[in-house]
Amino acid sequence: MSLIAGSLGVGKTSAINHLLMKMLDWLIIGAGVHGLHAAARLRRRGSTLRLLDPHPHPLAEWERRAEVLAMGHLRSPLDQDIDVGELSLHHFAEAQPRLEPGSFAGPCRAPSVALFRRHVEWVRGRLDLDALLERGLARSVELVEGGVRVESDRGSLTARRLIVAIGRPRTHVPAWAKAIGGPTLHVYDPEFDRSPPSGSVVVVGGGLSAAQLALRWAQLRPGATTLICRRPPLIAELDAAPRWAGPRWSWRFANFPLAGRVAMLDSELRRGSVPPRVAARLARAQRRGSLRVVFGEVTHTQREAAGLALSINGDPALRCDRLALATGFARGFEGVPLFDLTAQALGLARGPRATPLLDAALRWHPRIHVIGAAACLSLGPLAANIAGARLASARLEVLALP
Ligand SMILES: Cc1cc2nc3c(=O)[nH]c(=O)nc-3n(C[C@H](O)[C@H](O)[C@H](O)COP(=O)(O)OP(=O)(O)OC[C@H]3O[C@@H](n4cnc5c(N)ncnc54)[C@H](O)[C@@H]3O)c2cc1C
Incomplete structure (x- = not known):
């Protein structure tokens, strides 16, 4: 898939000119919410660009996660979508001849996953975004004359400017889980067993993903499902106050x-929280006896002849046939190979938790921008969310585009 013009053979100047002619204006690594939104904006401006992602279509990873959790609705409001203009999803919903009941939830009219996906497909089709996808996993970034070259497992691409939009690639797996399967037990791991559960099942985690999976499993295995969390979930409509959008x-x-920004991220993000409607469903499931909720910290696990044994707060308390971790993502960016290698090769600065240190235009290097969760020190608590994708594109448009 190399877009690099041949070799730099005959005359150096003409070879470089040839290379620059073939060079894309932009390459975006990652075709998730953030990469796709940035691509839509750049496409509208007539830039030449590609999206590099190992998955077969944009947003495939997001859809897989939503499916694993049987997520019914987004958490974010209807006005946050991946299109270029404002309120696109709102207008799209209004233009539907018939909307299924339950297309919106809560006071912010959070869209159903089905509606959100239909809108994403419509945007992809309208702007022909799928045609921009090059499949591959980026491994390294190097500077070349007039641009940047990205090596992936399937070849290389060069562009004048690069946007890194790889989300949070590392899940958080508690140390006690490593002995019984570790990462593959995590709901966001590609290897996670998506088959319907049988026997007694346990979900560990304190936030929305854990609640959604526990409710799903309690529907499939009523009376045989347990949710283990440290404390009752906080109840909050959104991940952070709407002003951060x-x-x-x-x-x-x-x-x-x-230091103030780091402290603000910690205090403003409502980690381990669920919207009131999900809290109500949890309470209902507990009342009906389909779900048991245990407050405590898992301290130890071991495999036994028939299933798993879990110690909670040091007491050998619980046995189950299957366990899922919904323990979120690693907070920092240490150990993410693309960031580690790029920082090392180009001498780029990283802040607390190895987060890239960016300028106001989200530049890590004059030719490399970073968006999504890894831009949290520049964009604020909602950097990882759809709102953050819109904030990032607006910054790029104001400060980084001609
Ligand atoms: C289940 C779930 C529900 C959520 N609901 C909401 C919501 O309702 N509202 C909201 O605002 N936010 C929500 N979020 C938060 C946020 O919007 C999502 O996490 C979103 O997926 C972040 O988008 P992203 O593009 O940064 O990352 P991702 O969606 O993770 O996409 C990153 C992409 O980069 C690719 N990639 C990674 N490494 C490489 C590499 N080296 N080379 C090439 N490609 C690479 C991956 O394959 C992936 O496709 C939710 C998150 C989850 C997990």
Whole structure:
């Protein structure tokens, strides 16, 4: 798939000119929510670009995660979507001849996953975004004359500018789980067993993903499903206060000293929280006896002849046939090969938790931008969310595009 013009043979200048002619304006690594939204914006401006991602279509990873959890609705409001213009999903919903009942949930009218996916497909088709996809896993980044070359497991691509939009590639797997299957027990791991559960089942985790999976499994295995979490989940409609979705607060955030920004991320993100409607479903399932909720910390696990034994707060308390971890993502970016190798090769700065240190235009290097969760020190608490994708593109448009 190399888009690099042949070899630099005959005359160096003409070879470089040839290379620059063939060079893309932009290459985006990652075709998730953030990569796709950035691609839509750049496509509309007439830039030449490609999306590099190992999956067969954009947003495939997001869809897989939503399916594993049997997620019914998004958490974010209807006005946050991946299209270029404002309120696109809202207008799309209004234009549907018939909307299924339950297309929206909660006071912010969070769209159903089905509606959100239909809208994404419509945007992909309208802007022909699938044609931009090059399949491959980026392994390294190097500077070349006039641009950047990305080596992937399937070849190389060069572009004048690069956007890295790889989300949070590392899940958080508690140390006690390593002895019984580790990463593959995590709901976001590609190897996670998606078959319907049988026997007694346990979900470990304290946030929305854990609640959604536990409710799903309790439907399939009523009375045989347990959710283990440290404390009752916080109840909050959104991941963070809505002000963080707007450019004004994002700019204010970026102007705080680094230590203040880190503290704000920790205090403003409502980790381990669920919207009231999900809290109500949890309470209902408990009342009906289809779901048991245990508050405590798993300290040890071991495999036994028939299933798994879990110690909670040090007490050997619980046996089950199957266990799922919904323990979220690693908070930091250490150990993410693409970031580690790029930082090392180009001498790029990283802040607390190995997060890339970016300028106001989200530049890690004059030719390399970073968006999504890894831009949290520049964009604020909602950097990883759909709102963050819109904030990032707006920054790029104002500060980084001609
Ligand atoms: C289940 C779930 C529900 C969520 N619901 C909401 C919601 O309702 N509202 C909201 O605003 N946010 C929500 N979020 C948060 C956020 O919007 C998502 O996490 C979103 O998927 C982040 O998008 P992303 O593009 O940054 O990362 P991802 O979706 O993870 O996409 C990253 C892409 O990069 C690719 N990639 C990674 N490494 C490489 C590499 N080396 N080379 C090439 N490609 C690579 C991956 O294959 C993937 O396709 C949710 C998250 C989850 C997990």
